[in-house]
Amino acid sequence: MLKQRVITALVLLAILLPALFYPSPDPFCAITLVLIAAGAWEWGRLNDCSNPLAWLLGAACVLLCIGSWAFGLLSMPTPWLWRFVGAAWVLAGAWLLRTGVAGWPRIARPIRLVGGLAAVWLAWLAMAQARVIGINFLLSILLLVWVADIFAYFAGRAFGTRFTRGKLAPAISPGKSWEGVWGGMAGVVLLAALWVWADAAWQAPVASLYSRLISMGWWVLLPAVLFMAAMSVVGDLVESLIKRSAGVKDSSRLLPGHGGVLDRVDALLPTLPLAMMLISW
Numbered sequence: 001m002l003k004q005r006v007i008t009a010l011v012l013l014a015i016l017l018p019a020l021f022y023p024s025p026d027p028f029c030a031i032t033l034v035l036i037a038a039g040a041w042e043w044g045r046l047n048d049c050s051n052p053l054a055w056l057l058g059a060a061c062v063l064l065c066i067g068s069w070a071f072g073l074l075s076m077p078t079p080w081l082w083r084f085v086g087a088a089w090v091l092a093g094a095w096l097l098r099t100g101v102a103g104w105p106r107i108a109r110p111i112r113l114v115g116g117l118a119a120v121w122l123a124w125l126a127m128a129q130a131r132v133i134g135i136n137f138l139l140s141i142l143l144l145v146w147v148a149d150i151f152a153y154f155a156g157r158a159f160g161t162r163f164t165r166g167k168l169a170p171a172i173s174p175g176k177s178w179e180g181v182w183g184g185m186a187g188v189v190l191l192a193a194l195w196v197w198a199d200a201a202w203q204a205p206v207a208s209l210y211s212r213l214i215s216m217g218w219w220v221l222l223p224a225v226l227f228m229a230a231m232s233v234v235g236d237l238v239e240s241l242i243k244r245s246a247g248v249k250d251s252s253r254l255l256p257g258h259g260g261v262l263d264r265v266d267a268l269l270p271t272l273p274l275a276m277m278l279i280s281w
Contacts, residue, residue: 004257012255020138025131029074036124037061039261042251043116046242046262047109057117064121074128079280085122086277089270093234096241100171104245119269120262126272134206140195141209141275145267147191148184148229149236152176155183168233173240181233188229192221212279224278231274232267239266 019027040061044054068074092115096103104112130138159179168176192210199211213221239262243251250259258264 006257008255008257020131020135025074025128028131029069029128032124032127033062033065035261036065036120036265038254039120039251039265040117042254042260042262043120044113046246046248046251047112047116048246049113057113061117061121061124064117065124068121068125069128073125075132077280078129078276081122082126082273082277082280085126085273089231089234089273093231093238093270096238097169097172097234101241101244104242123265123269123272126276127268129276130272136199136204136206136208137212139208141272142268143191143195144188144209144225144228145232145271147187148232149267151187152180152184152233155186156180159183169237169240172237172244176233176237181230184233185226185229188225189222192225196221209275209279228271228274228278231270235267235270239263239269 015031016028019031022028037058041054041058044057045051049057099106127138130141156175156177156179159177164178166178167174168178168181192214195208195210196214198204199208204211207215210221210225213224239251243249251262252260254260255264
């Protein structure tokens with residue numbers, strides 16, 4: 001399993017890193033479009049769709065992404081879109097976690113399919129817009145999610161439930177603890193401070209998310225990065241809730257050793273649009 005994970009990760013890095021650092025954002029946007037369309041296909045499979053219908057969902061995602069690209073949305077400011085999407089993620093995420101695994105099948109399947117399609121498409125659009133802004137800006141968002149996950153893992157392993165009486169969401173993801181959440185939040189605060197320092201020291205031509213936020217003061221940066229870390233957990237838990245409802249461990253087997261595309265990007269689904277929302281203010 002470990003060998004598979006390493007090989008898959010190396011292959012993905014070999015494809016994504018050259019595209020990410022290419023002077024034009026087009027190669028990166030094209031490759032991630034294919035990946036997010038696979039995520040839409042997985043979404044259909046997780047919601048009891050037949051294989052043709054799941055493929056249709058993936059094709060619809062491709063059309064939405066290409067349409068956004070053709071209409072110039074990648075370089076067009078869309079502040080009200082991101083404010084709406086950000087509010088929708090906060091409200092829908094809270095409601096879904098409150099209703100739990102049993103509440104998911106009660107939602108009409110067309111609503112679930114359209115909602116999931118919108119979530120993956122808008123995450124791709126946010127990522128593409130962030131790449132158009134600049135590599136430093138996009139990486140500062142991606143690293144926030146990855147650092148939160150890494151710090152949460154090690155904090156959870158080190159402290160378990162030493163300081164809290166219960167798990168974070170035992171009915172959805174039994175392995176997650178509140179200590180892991182606090183550890184992830186500490187990690188993103190440290191990351192933000194280091195990135196702000198690095199931007200200033202190296203005079204980055206494109207400001208990171210953190211430098212943009214700190215221009216309004218530390219009192220804006222700190223709650224903003226903590227909020228995004230919390231919402232990355234929400235994205236992870238929502239996908240876990242859906243998989244538990246479907247009775248599966250992974251969203252698919254497209255990425256050997258890693259599961260599916262949604263398993264890798266679940267925390268990014270809310271955080272990418274929320275990052276665009278935050279800078280729109």
